[in-house]
Amino acid sequence: MTEQPTPPEQCDATLSACVQNLGINHIDRHVFICADQTKPKCCDKAASIIAWNYLKKRLKELGLDKPSETSPHIFRTKANCLRVCGQGPILVVYPDGVWYRNATPEVIERIIQEHFLGDRPVSEYIIATSPLPTLSKAPT
Template identity: 60%
Template sequence: MSERLEELQTKVESLGLQKIQRHIFLCADQTKPKCCSYEQGLASWKYLKRRLSELGLDEPTSDPATLVFRTKANCLRVCCAGPILLIYPDGVWYQQATPEVIEQIIQQHLLQNQIVEENLIVTHRLPQAYKET
């Protein structure tokens, strides 16, 4: 195996890419803040990171598998009522994801599998485009 592939494989394992249960995208640190102020987006991002870490949800685990991946999105193209937060594979879009709302999303959506109706924009699971091997 080449050095590059070995490095890549090590990264895949340390991040636990094959154990991800949910992936959260949050509009923050935008080039052009439109859905919320730049400061609001960053405050939400910092809160999300901190809470996932405190709850151990950012660590790859096997039983139960609880790994939640998080990605700061420059813009999720909704561009109003932000910060906008999106959870896959659930396909759930949330508005006004302030730190308080993020805490609710963590407690209710991530830990109890219940949508936070008050901040729901829309749900849309992506169709499966290929067969898993």
């Protein structure tokens, strides 16, 4: 038996609820980290999973994983490979375009405290900086 497609109006409601729940319209920074790779090349796979779990845990503990009046909203995504493939875990922060190497839990804590909360990137772990161009907001 073939599964019936979801009616468009139901899709819209589901997606709208998801966008709302994730606070996507209020993201201040989006962080990607290379973790749980199919082919771990930049670091040990287990180490990358530890880093990813630490990032998730700390953003949640600090209330940075959702919109707030008092703190930035940091959205996080686990990437399979960020194509740098050395001295990982590799982590990149947008819109700043700051790329970090060796994103261990200790370095991630510094990135959270200094970069996300203090607006001072952690210079000794930066491998590249390439901010995204400023764009006007798309209509909602």
